[in-house]
Structure formats: C-alpha cells, structure tokens
Amino acid sequence: MINSKQKLVVIGNGMAGINTVEQILKLTDKYEITVLGNEPHPNYNRIMLSYVLEGSKTIDDIILNDLQWYADQGITLYTGKMVKSIDGENKKIHTEDGLEIDYDVALVATGSQSFILPIPGKELPGVIGFRDIADCSAMLEAAKTFKKAAVIGGGLLGLEAAKGLVNLGMDVTVVHLMEDLMERQLDREASAMLKAELERQGIKFAMQMQTSEVYGQDRVQGLRFSDGSELEADLVVMAVGIKPNIQVAVQCGMETNRGIVVDDLMRTSVPDVYAVGECVEHRGICYGLVAPLFEQGSVIAKHLAGAETEGYMGSVVSTKLKISGVDVFSAGEFITQPEHTVIVAKDEWKRTYKKVLLRENKIVGTVLFGDVSESASLQKYVRQQTQMTDEIYGQIMGTGCSNHGAKTLSAETMADDEIVCGCNGVTKKAIVDAINDNGLTTVDEIKACTGATRSCGGCKPVVEQILQYVLGDSFKTSAKQGICGCTSLSRDEIVEAIKTKGLTTTREVMNVLGWHNDEGCSKCRPALNYYLGMINPDTYENEGDSRFVNERLHANIQKDGTFTVVPRMYGGVTTPEDLKKIADVSLKYNVKVVKVTGGQRLDLIGVRKEDLPKVWEELDMPSGYAYAKSLRTVKTCVGSQFCRFGTQDSMGMGEVLERKFERLDFPAKFKLAVNGCPRNCAESCTKDIGIVGNDGGWEIFIGGNGGIKARLADSLCKVKTDAELIDIVGAVMQFYRETGQYLERTSEWVERIGLEEIQKAVVQDTDHRQALVERIEFALQQVEDPWKKIINDEDTRKNLFEVVTPSIV
Amino acid sequence: MIKNAEWLVVGHSKDFPIRIGRTIHIKGAEIAVFRTSENELYAVENINPHPKRGPLTEAIVSGHYIYDPLYDWKIDLKTGIVQEPDHGQVKTFAVCEEGEEVKVSLETV
Numbered sequence: 001m002i003n004s005k006q007k008l009v010v011i012g013n014g015m016a017g018i019n020t021v022e023q024i025l026k027l028t029d030k031y032e033i034t035v036l037g038n039e040p041h042p043n044y045n046r047i048m049l050s051y052v053l054e055g056s057k058t059i060d061d062i063i064l065n066d067l068q069w070y071a072d073q074g075i076t077l078y079t080g081k082m083v084k085s086i087d088g089e090n091k092k093i094h095t096e097d098g099l100e101i102d103y104d105v106a107l108v109a110t111g112s113q114s115f116i117l118p119i120p121g122k123e124l125p126g127v128i129g130f131r132d133i134a135d136c137s138a139m140l141e142a143a144k145t146f147k148k149a150a151v152i153g154g155g156l157l158g159l160e161a162a163k164g165l166v167n168l169g170m171d172v173t174v175v176h177l178m179e180d181l182m183e184r185q186l187d188r189e190a191s192a193m194l195k196a197e198l199e200r201q202g203i204k205f206a207m208q209m210q211t212s213e214v215y216g217q218d219r220v221q222g223l224r225f226s227d228g229s230e231l232e233a234d235l236v237v238m239a240v241g242i243k244p245n246i247q248v249a250v251q252c253g254m255e256t257n258r259g260i261v262v263d264d265l266m267r268t269s270v271p272d273v274y275a276v277g278e279c280v281e282h283r284g285i286c287y288g289l290v291a292p293l294f295e296q297g298s299v300i301a302k303h304l305a306g307a308e309t310e311g312y313m314g315s316v317v318s319t320k321l322k323i324s325g326v327d328v329f330s331a332g333e334f335i336t337q338p339e340h341t342v343i344v345a346k347d348e349w350k351r352t353y354k355k356v357l358l359r360e361n362k363i364v365g366t367v368l369f370g371d372v373s374e375s376a377s378l379q380k381y382v383r384q385q386t387q388m389t390d391e392i393y394g395q396i397m398g399t400g401c402s403n404h405g406a407k408t409l410s411a412e413t414m415a416d417d418e419i420v421c422g423c424n425g426v427t428k429k430a431i432v433d434a435i436n437d438n439g440l441t442t443v444d445e446i447k448a449c450t451g452a453t454r455s456c457g458g459c460k461p462v463v464e465q466i467l468q469y470v471l472g473d474s475f476k477t478s479a480k481q482g483i484c485g486c487t488s489l490s491r492d493e494i495v496e497a498i499k500t501k502g503l504t505t506t507r508e509v510m511n512v513l514g515w516h517n518d519e520g521c522s523k524c525r526p527a528l529n530y531y532l533g534m535i536n537p538d539t540y541e542n543e544g545d546s547r548f549v550n551e552r553l554h555a556n557i558q559k560d561g562t563f564t565v566v567p568r569m570y571g572g573v574t575t576p577e578d579l580k581k582i583a584d585v586s587l588k589y590n591v592k593v594v595k596v597t598g599g600q601r602l603d604l605i606g607v608r609k610e611d612l613p614k615v616w617e618e619l620d621m622p623s624g625y626a627y628a629k630s631l632r633t634v635k636t637c638v639g640s641q642f643c644r645f646g647t648q649d650s651m652g653m654g655e656v657l658e659r660k661f662e663r664l665d666f667p668a669k670f671k672l673a674v675n676g677c678p679r680n681c682a683e684s685c686t687k688d689i690g691i692v693g694n695d696g697g698w699e700i701f702i703g704g705n706g707g708i709k710a711r712l713a714d715s716l717c718k719v720k721t722d723a724e725l726i727d728i729v730g731a732v733m734q735f736y737r738e739t740g741q742y743l744e745r746t747s748e749w750v751e752r753i754g755l756e757e758i759q760k761a762v763v764q765d766t767d768h769r770q771a772l773v774e775r776i777e778f779a780l781q782q783v784e785d786p787w788k789k790i791i792n793d794e795d796t797r798k799n800l801f802e803v804v805t806p807s808i809v
Numbered sequence: 810m811i812k813n814a815e816w817l818v819v820g821h822s823k824d825f826p827i828r829i830g831r832t833i834h835i836k837g838a839e840i841a842v843f844r845t846s847e848n849e850l851y852a853v854e855n856i857n858p859h860p861k862r863g864p865l866t867e868a869i870v871s872g873h874y875i876y877d878p879l880y881d882w883k884i885d886l887k888t889g890i891v892q893e894p895d896h897g898q899v900k901t902f903a904v905c906e907e908g909e910e911v912k913v914s915l916e917t918v
Contacts, residue, residue, distance in 0.1 A: 451894050454881070519846060521883075522869045522876035545828035549867035549878040557878055561864040609832075803832040804820050 005032040008304070009093055009103040011083050011248065013037025015046055015290060016277025017109030018065055020297035022439050025073060027305035034076040034101060036083055036093070041133060042066055045436075047290050049136050050322045053164030059133060064436060083110075086252040088270040105272050105304065108260060110245035112278035112288065116238050117152065121214030127236045130161045139237065143168035146234030150174075150223055152211055154181040156321055158239035159198065163323045165237070166202045173204040173231060175211060175223065185319040185330040189346065190353050190369045197326055197351065206231060242288050244279045259286040264311030266300045274300050282312060289317050291473030298474070315473060316383045320375065320412075327412075329375040332382035333357050333365030340364075345397055356396060361388050372412065376468040376475075383473070411465040420466065421452035421459045428466060435470045443467060444485060483742070484523035486515045491741045495531050504539070506532065506546050522548070527742035530629065533665055534737050537779035544800075550627035553800060554786045555612055558605065562592070563612060565604045566626035567619055568662070571636045571654030571674070572600030578621065585618050599633030599671060601626065613797050616787035623787045625662065629743075631670050634658040635683065639676030639693070646676035648693025653722065657691075657729060663783035664776070666733070667740035667749075685712045688736075688746040689729055694718075698725045702732055702758065703750030711747040714755050717763045731762040731769045734776035816905070816912040825850065825911055830866035830875075838915060840902060841866040843886060845873055851886035852904035852913050858882070858889075858897030865899065 008024070008031040010017045021033060037043075043065040051057040070077040082096040086106060093101045114129020116122050126146075128138050139161070142149070147170060151162045154176030165172045174181075180191035181198075195205060210226040214236055222232040244259035255261045255269035259281030266274050266282075277293040280286065287293070292315035302309035318331035334357065336342055341358040352370030356363060356378070363381040368374065374396045381392065414420075416429040434440055434449045443463050447453045453460045468475045482488040489497075494513065503509045506528040510520055520528070525546035533540045544552045555563035567582065582602060586594055592606030601624055607615050616623075625632055634657050637643065639650030654674040673682040674691045684690025686706035690713045692699045697720040704713030716732070719725050735758065740749050750758065762769050790796055819833050825844045832855055833840045841855040841864070851873065857863040859880045868875035873886045883892040884899060891897040903914040 449894050517871070519871040521871055522881055525869060525871070545870065548869070553867065557863075557867060559861055559863050559879060799824070799826050799829060799831070803834055804824060805834045806817065806819050 005030060006104040007031070007102055008033045008105045008107065009101055010035045010107045010109060011086075011093065012107075012109030012111055012277070012279075013039065013043055013077070013079065014109060014111045014277065015043070015064070016111065016279075016293040016297065017107060018043040019294055020107060020109065020276050020300050021073075021075070023297050023301035024304055026439060027301055027307060031105070031304070033074070034078070034103075035070070036078045036081045036095065036101075038080065038082050039132060039134075040080045042070070042077075042079070044133065046132070047322070049130070049133070050160035050164060052133075052136050053139060053161065054167050054323070055164075059136075083248050084251075086248060086254075086270070086273065088252055088254075088273060091272070103272075105274070107300065108249060108268065108273060108275040108279060109277050110248060110279045112242040112244045112286075114238055115241040115243045117211060117240060119211060119213055121216065121220070122238075124214055124216050124220045125218065126216070126220035126234060127214055127238065130157050130237050130239050131242070135237075139165060139235070140168065142235040143170050147171055148173075148233050149235040149237065150231055150233035151237045151239055152223075153239035153241070154178070154205070154207075155184065155239065155241075156182060156319060158237070159194075159203075160322055161237045161239050162203045163198070163201065163326075165235075170235070171204075172202075173206055173233070174198075175206045175209050175225075175231070177208065177210055179208055181205075182319070182321070182328070185334065185367075186328065186369075187334050187336065187355065187367055189344075190328065190330075190355070190367045193351065193353055193369050194321075194326065194328055198323075201323075201326070242278060244281070244286055246279060249275070249279070257281050257284075264299075264313065265303050265309070266296055266312060274304075276300055283314055285314065287315060287317065289319070291315055291317060294471070294474035316379075318375070318379050318382075318473065320372070327368070327370060327372040329366070329368040329372040329378075331366050331375075331379045332363075333359075334367045343393070343397065354397065356388075358388055362386065363388055363392075376411070376465060379473065380468075380475070411462065411469040414462075414466075420462050421450075421454070423459075424451040424454060426450045426452035431463060431466050432470055435467060440467070441471065441475075448485065483527055484521055486510070486517040486520050486524050487513065489513060491527075491531075494528070495535065498531060498535055504532065504536070505541075506543055520546075526551075530665055530667065530742050534779075537782050544796075551629070553609065553612065554623055554627060554790065555607065556627045560606075562606045562608055564626070565607050565612070565615055565619070566597065566601050566624035567604075567621035568624045568658075569601050570658045571634055571651050573636075573651055573655065574602075581619060581621075585615055588618070589615050597626070597633075599626075600635050601633055610801055610803050613790055613801055617791045622662070622785050629666050629668050629670075630664060631658065631661050631666070631672070634672040634674060635687070636674045637676050637679075637681035639674075643676055645679060646693070647695050648676045648698065650674040650676035650682065650691075650693060653691070653693075653698075653725070656722075657726065660726065661730070661733060661776075661780070663785065664733070664737075664779060666737055667742050668745045670733070670736075670746070672729075686710070687713065689713075689732060691725065691729070696720060698722075700725065700728060700732075703746045703755075705745055705747035707745075709745065709747050714750060716755070716759060727769065727773050728762055730776045731772040732758070734772040734779075735761050737776070737779075738772075815916070816914050818910050819913050820911050822906060822909045822911060828870040830868060830870070832864070832866045833913065835913065836915060840913060841868075842904060842911070842913070843868075843870050843875060845870060845886070847872075849873065850904045850906060850911065852902040853884075853886060853889055854900035854902070856899065858884070858891055858899045859895075 013035050045062040045064050048062040084094045084096045086093055091103050114131045128135050149165045149170040149172045151158045152175045154174050162172045162174045181195050211223050212226045213224040214220055215222055220236050222230050224230050246256045246260055249256050249260045260275040260279050261281050262275050268275050276296045295315055296312050299309050299312040321328040343356045345354045355367045357365040362385045366378045414428050418428050420428050430450050440446050453463050483491055509528050529543050529546040549557050555565050586604050589611050591604045595603040597603050634654040636650045636654035640646035671687045672689045673684040673687040675682045675684050676693045684692050686704045690701035690704055699718045700716045701713035702716045705711045827844050830841045830843050839855040840852050842852045844850050855864050857877050863879040867878035875884050882895045889899040889901040905912050
C-alpha cells in the first residue's frame with residue numbers, strides 16, 4: 001500500500017504538543033503522526049499537579065490521553081526519548097539513543113523547566129523545582145521523612161507548592177523577593193488579603209528576602225539570605241519562574257532568544273519546523289500559562305490543514321490560584337494607573353475583594369479575591385475590551401436585592417460529582433471529562449456526547465459556564481451555532497430565506513439551504529414545519545411526519561405508550577352534562593386516572609392509541625391542545641360573577657380569549673390567566689400572558705413562567721376596554737409567533753427581545769399593532785379542530801391510529 | 810435476505826405510508842414497520858431500548874434513522890443500533906414487499 005500521508009513529528013509529549021495534535025486531527029487526516037516524549041508518562045495535565053500535591057487528585061486523574069488514545073488515533077508514541085538534534089537540511093530527527101526519524105513537518109513542543117537560581121548549593125539533594133510528576137513525587141516523598149520546607153518564590157506556582165506541602169504536614173516558609181505576593185498578577189490590596197488568608201492556612205512568609213545560598217552537607221539543610229540571616233529547611237522548592245527548553249532548537253541553529261522565536265503562524269526560522277507552547281517566544285513574549293498554547297495550537301492546526309487562519313496575535317492571560325478555599329483571579333491590567341477608572345469593592349468581613357479597571361469605559365483588567373464567580377465573564381470582557389454597562393456592572397458587582405442576585409452556581413466551586421443535568425443524570429465531572437477528552441467547544445457537542453441539556457435544557461447556562469471554565473481563554477462565545485446539528489444557519493437566517501426565496505416545504509428548505517443531513521432531525525423538522533406554517537398560514541400544508549408524536553396524534557404520549565386526552569374547558573369552566581360525558585367515556589375506555597391539571601382541566605390518562613378516535617368522537621368536545629405548541633389553557637378565578645372582591649368578569653374574559661385564540665401554532669406552549677382583581681388567584685404572574693382586572697380596566701403582564709425557567713411576568717401595559725385588551729393580547733401573540741425561536745418560551749423571548757421593544761411593537765405603535773392583529777386574524781381563519789378532523793378522515797384514522805393485526809396469523 | 814424464512818403477509822403497500830410508523834401484532838410479537846423516503850421498509854421490535862421502555866412506532870423518521878418518541882434516542886433502522894451518546898440495540902426483522910403485499914419474517918436479522 002502506498003502511504004501518501006505526510007510525516008508529522010512532534011517533539012514533546014506535553015499539553016502543548018498533544019493539544020495541537022488533537023486540533024490537527026479534528027481538521028485533517030493527511031498526517032502520519034509520531035510523538036517523542038522524554039517523560040515516561042503519557043500526556044498529562046500539568047496544571048493539575050497542584051491538586052496531586054494537595055492530595056485531591058491522583059496522577060491517574062490528571063492523565064489527558066492514555067496510551068489507548070494514541071493507538072486509536074494511529075499515532076506512534078515514543079516515551080522516555082530525548083531528542084538530540086534536528087537536521088533541518090535532510091529533514092531528520094535524531095534521538096540520544098540513536099533513533100533517526102524522517103519528517104515532512106516537525107513541531108517543537110519541548111515546554112519549559114523550572115528556573116533554578118544560579119546560587120551555591122543549588123545541586124544539593126533536596127533542592128527541586130515544581131514542574132513535573134517527578135518533582136511532585138519528590139515532594140510527596142520528602143514529606144514522609146522531613147519536617148521543614150522552604151519555597152522560594154511567592155508567585156502562583158510557589159504558593160500552590162507551599163499549600164501542597166502544608167497539607168502534607170510540613171512546616172513551610174515561602175521566601176519572596178518582592179514586597180507583595182503574586183505581584184505580577186495582583187494589586188497590593190488583593191495581595192495582602194491573600195497573604196493573610198494563607199497565613200491562616202498555616203503558611204509562613206519571609207518577604208523581601210533574597211536567597212544567596214543553599215547550604216548543607218549531604219543534603220540541603222537551609223537557606224542563607226543576602227542580609228546574612230538563615231532559614232532551616234530539609235526541602236527547598238524553587239518556584240521562581242520557568243525557563244523555556246530550547247537546547248534542541250539552539251543546537252540546530254534555530255533562531256532563539258529567551259524562547260524559540262516564531263512568527264504569527266508559529267513558524268521557526270527552520271523551514272517546515274513549527275513550535276508551540278512554553279518553549280516559544282512570540283512577539284517578545286514567552287507565556288507560562290496554558291491558555292495561550294491552545295490558541296497557538298489552533299493556528300498551527302489550521303495552517304497545517306490548509307485552512308485560512310489570521311495567525312496568532314498573542315493572548316490576554318489570566319491567572320487563577322489553584323488552592324482549595326482560596327479563590328484568586330486576575331486578568332489583563334491590574335495595577336491602577338492614572339488613566340484608569342476603577343471600580344472596587346472590598347469586604348473585610350466576607351473577605352472578598354473585587355476590582356475592575358476601565359479605560360475609556362472599556363473593561364481592561366480585573367482582580368478578584370474570595371469570590372471569583374464572575375471570573376469567566378470578566379475574562380471575556382477583558383479580552384473583548386467590552387464597554388461597561390449598567391447590566392454588566394449589576395452582574396459583576398451585584399445590585400443588592402435585584403433579580404441578578406439569584407445567580408447560577410459557579411462552575412469552579414461545583415463539586416465533581418454534582419449533577420448538572422438532572423434529567424439525564426450527567427455530573428460536572430462527566431462534562432469536564434467530555435470536554436477535555438474530546439476537545440469539545442460547544443454546548444451542542446457536549447449535548448451530543450453526554451446527553452446534558454438534552455431534555456429540558458434548564459441546565460444549559462451551567463453547562464455553558466463549565467465549558468467556559470474548562471476552556472478558559474480558548475472559549476469563544478462567537479462560535480456560530482445553527483438551530484441544530486444539521487445546519488449552521490440561525491433561526492433568523494432560515495426564516496429570512498423562507499420568505500425571500502419563497503420556500504414552501506421542509507424538504508425544499510433543507511435542499512436549498514444545504515442541510516448536512518438530507519432529511520433533518522427531530523430538532524429541525526418540527527421547527528421548520530412551524531416556521532413555514534407561521535409564514536404561509538393559508539398555503540402551507542402541515543407535515544404530520546415532521547411533528548412530534550403528541551402533535552401528530554393530538555394527545556400526550558405517556559411512558560407506557562398510552563395517551564392522555566384533555567378536552568377543552570373554556571376558562572376552566574365546565575357543565576354537569578360535560579362532566580357526566582367525561583365520566584361515561586372514561587369508564588367505557590378504561591381510563592387509568594382522571595386528574596385535574598395545573599391549568600384547570602381534566603386529564604384522562606391511559607387511553608390506548610387505537611381508541612383515541614373513538615374517545616374523541618364519544619366525548620364530542622373540542623381538543624384541549626394539552627399536547628401542542630399552542631394555546632393550552634386560560635386559567636381564571638371566579639371574578640365579578642360570584643366573587644365578593646371581583647371587579648372584572650374573569651371567567652367570561654377567559655372564555656372569550658380561549659375561544660378566539662385556540663388551535664393556533666406557537667413557537668412553544670402558551671398559557672394565559674385572567675384575574676378578576678389584583679388578588680391574583682389565577683396566578684397571572686407565571687403565565688405567558690397574565691391579565692389582571694382592576695377597577696378601571698385590565699393590566700396585561702407578559703413573559704411569566706412557573707416551569708423550567710421560573711420567571712415573574714413583566715407589566716406590559718394597562719388598558720381600559722375589553723376590545724383593547726383582546727387586540728393587544730392578539731398582537732403580543734402574533735409578535736411572539738413571528739419573532740420567537742422554535743421551543744423558546746415567552747420568558748426567554750421577553751428577555752431576548754426586550755420588554756421595551758415589545759411595548760413599542762404592540763402598545764405604542766398602534767399601526768404596527770393593527771398589522772399584527774390583522775395577521776393573526778388571518779392565521780386564525782385557517783385553523784380547525786384536529787379531533788373532529790380525524791374522526792372524519794378515514795385514511796388518517798387508519799394509518800395513524802390503527803394497529804395492524806393480520807387475519808391470516 | 811433470509812432463505813427458507815417464513816414470510817408473513819402483514820398488509821397492503823398503501824397501509825405503510827412514507828415516514829409514518831405502523832404497529833403490527835403478529836404471532837404474539839409487536840413490531841413497528843417504517844417506510845423511508847427512499848421507499849425502503851424496515852421492521853423493528855416495538856420496544857424502546859431505553860431502560861424505561863415504551864413504543865417506537867410514533868418516532869420521527871429521517872433517512873434510515875428514527876428519533877424515538879419518548880426519549881429522542883436516535884436509532885439506526887438497518888441495524889437497530891442506538892446512536893451516540895446513548896447505547897442499546899433494538900431487534901430488527903426482515904421485511905419485504907412483493908407486489909402490493911408487505912411481508913415480515915419473524916426470524917431476526
């Protein structure tokens with residue numbers, strides 16, 4: 001067999017190299033890949049080493065790609081191999097033990113190592129860096145026999161090492177050259193709070209001390225400082241920075257400075273050799289954090305796959321300290337300069353500190369201590385240099401008793417085994433693993449892989465937060481997502497195309513708009529069916545086979561395959577005659593349960609599919625649409641007809657509205673409530689449209705919901721007459737029909753479109769309101785009762801409801 | 810195609826419209842028969858492979874896949890295999906059309 005694949009050799013089996021490989025594999029299969037690593041382990045998550053030291057994770061937990069993964073991907077992996085040289089002229093790589101490997105393209109991902117201070121005694125046993133599994137093991141080992149440890153360096157890594165050693169029972173002193181801890185990421189205030197907190201956790205500090213010597217006989221015994229003082233220590237961890245590994249690059253004459261010099265396409269000075277990660281120097285900067293390497297890897301992957309790429313423009317870096325119970329975050333600029341506008345909130349009781357820096361009202365930097373729940377959004381704002389607005393201010397700084405206070409859980413503080421998606425039992429860990437293992441970047445991919453967000457969708461914001469938290473800087477909110485996996489087009493683009501191109505069937509939409517999947521899926525087919533019908537109410541022929549079972553069979557399917565029938569009771573009012581009929585039919589067809597619904601109707605649960613047409617016929621009542629994306633119920637109170645408090649006839653108005661607007665398709669189910677007085681007994685505040693009678697007329701509320709996304713309705717307007725009420729209700733419904741996304745409830749719709757926009761469209765702009773009313777009236781002319789229709793349609797009745805029992809058998 | 814199989818006539822061609830499932834009771838078995846847009850017939854056991862069970866006939870049909878009516882699992886009609894991220898398999902049966910007769914064999918494929 002002729003192998004036409006190009007040979008890609010990756011030097012380095014760390015996060016940068018393998019992440020780049022993963023990104024390449026996603027884009028192209030044109031490379032035959034070989035990976036050379038000098039550690040004996042498969043690829044692991046170096047950032048998590050602090051957790052290994054801390055004891056909350058084991059080494060197995062932080063393995064990113066196990067050996068099976070390399071095998072599955074067809075990658076040849078050599079572990080424990082040191083590369084000796086790169087021969088750029090003959091395109092060969094030589095290892096120390098004599099291996100010679102040809103390449104067409106090479107990728108240097110040699111990473112970095114701990115910077116070891118060039119002081120006397122640095123070679124003594126017991127002096128280590130904090131960089132890899134070996135260092136981590138050395139610390140774990142030392143803690144068993146020794147008591148005193150010194151960590152040189154009060155930066156991120158040093159503090160994490162110190163905390164780990166304290167947890168291992170050692171007496172730890174952090175030696176820091178500067179006045180403030182983490183001075184490259186934190187301002188003085190945050191730094192002081194951090195120091196106080198860490199002291200509380202048992203870490204000692206020797207600030208503004210310069211180490212001049214490590215002393216000891218056979219093993220380290222202590223540090224000596226420039227002022228002559230000494231500190232006893234059986235273990236010294238140097239965490240003063242990192243040094244890019246550039247030996248191999250230097251040897252082959254590659255241009256290097258502090259790191260390997262690369263251009264925006266991550267090319268080194270040697271043709272066909274690229275470099276990525278901490279060994280790299282890009283525009284004069286060597287990054288020592290993980291986020292940039294994902295961005296760099298993505299540029300290389302695109303370039304090597306032959307796709308367009310803008311090139312790497314450098315990264316906005318952010319910092320998060322990984323010590324349990326100490327939350328510190330910073331991104332962008334953090335030291336106050338005269339040109340900054342600074343928002344600060346310091347709370348010494350709660351021990352939190354928040355600082356956001358603005359330049360010309362743009363968010364350019366932040367420091368958070370104690371409460372980092374806004375770190376993901378702030379990081380995004382800093383990267384995009386977002387303009388500060390009232391909403392963002394409210395979100396970040398909190399506005400006391402407003403709705404913003406009820407924020408969702410922070411993804412970072414959530415426990416691994418916490419269930420994120422209650423419907424499908426998906427834990428946080430399952431999601432994080434799926435993201436890491438499969439390189440997922442969108443909520444849809446997580447849905448496809450884990451099932452999270454798939455049922456009710458209520459957990460979507462949390463899943464998004466987790467995604468943002470795991471991906472950090474490489475999270476892109478702008479990634480374009482279509483209405484489902486079959487297309488990248490949005491709802492608006494599809495609706496626009498249906499109108500301008502005059503598309504008339506779901507199949508035509510899919511063909512013309514280039515669906516990936518010829519016949520669509522269970523997500524897009526019902527959506528297209530709705531959009532087409534909404535746009536062309538008179539000419540569109542409903543596609544039953546593109547409807548969810550409930551809407552195709554006009555009853556609710558239950559888990560045992562039987563159905564629930566709910567007859568209409570306008571305004572929740574029925575008669576003794578109807579009740580009698582319902583009772584008779586229920587008995588005759590062995591209905592399992594008769595239940596009162598939340599919307600004041602009666603559920604007849606447990607009807608066999610083949611009995612449905614007969615049940616409808618014998619009930620001889622209109623369909624209650626309890627199964628549909630349509631007007632479900634209008635809940636009412638007793639109102640002025642009987643109630644001593646009632647000011648308006650709520651039962652009467654409820655019936656009028658329900659009769660008028662029933663049977664019309666909506667993007668999602670739609671519920672109304674009408675109250676006779678402001679006591680609100682019919683619970684208008686949790687309905688799509690809630691109507692409250694008062695002494696002089698009605699007040700209309702919209703966007704309420706008591707379900708997945710509980711939300712109190714907003715007051716839309718007050719009206720004086722019943723006619724005006726009916727007009728505005730119709731206009732709201734039509735506006736929602738025309739602008740809503742399929743399955744989007746009004747609670748989400750109101751927030752997306754904006755209450756003011758809706759007020760303008762249906763209240764203030766009376767011409768627009770009139771046009772909406774005319775369009776909904778037109779659509780209403782086309783509807784008919786589905787139960788009656790099926791009773792009279794022999795073919796549909798047979799094909800949809802009858803079970804075939806061949807007589808010959 | 811299964812040789813020497815016992816083929817049972819289960820209905821007329823027009824009883825099986827495109828992209829609409831039909832339930833068939835035959836020799837104690839309950840089978841869901843689907844006709845795809847490509848005019849191919851498939852027969853599977855009418856029991857959802859989801860742990861909570863339920864019927865399949867009312868699924869949405871797309872190509873040779875169905876989306877089950879209760880849990881939205883995607884199932885390949887050719888093999889009965891449940892697609893990722895879910896797992897499982899539903900029994901499939903041989904089905905053919907001779908003239909205007911639709912026939913099913915109860916021997917599983």
